[in-house]
Amino acid sequence: MKKKIIFRIIGIGIFHMVLYLYIVPFLIYPKFGDSGFNFAVLVAIIISIAVLGTMFFERRIKGDKK
Numbered sequence: 001m002k003k004k005i006i007f008r009i010i011g012i013g014i015f016h017m018v019l020y021l022y023i024v025p026f027l028i029y030p031k032f033g034d035s036g037f038n039f040a041v042l043v044a045i046i047i048s049i050a051v052l053g054t055m056f057f058e059r060r061i062k063g064d065k066k
Contacts, residue, residue, distance in 0.1 A: 005055055012048050019044050 019040065028036040 008051055008055065012051055015047070016044060 024037060024040050028040050032039070
């Protein structure tokens with residue numbers, strides 16, 4: 001179970017690094033400006049919350065009380 005959590009957190013970190021170091025500055029910001037940047041940040045936060053939220057739902061389904 002802990003390996004899954006670690007992989008998800010590392011995956012979220014990699015997702016954010018790629019998003020903020022490549023996709024936003026070179027693809028989104030030049031084309032859409034500040035509104036595109038704000039939208040990209042909002043989508044990244046929602047995806048991160050969704051991925052982290054799945055960890056808590058898995059625990060409830062399996063009956064893990066930790």
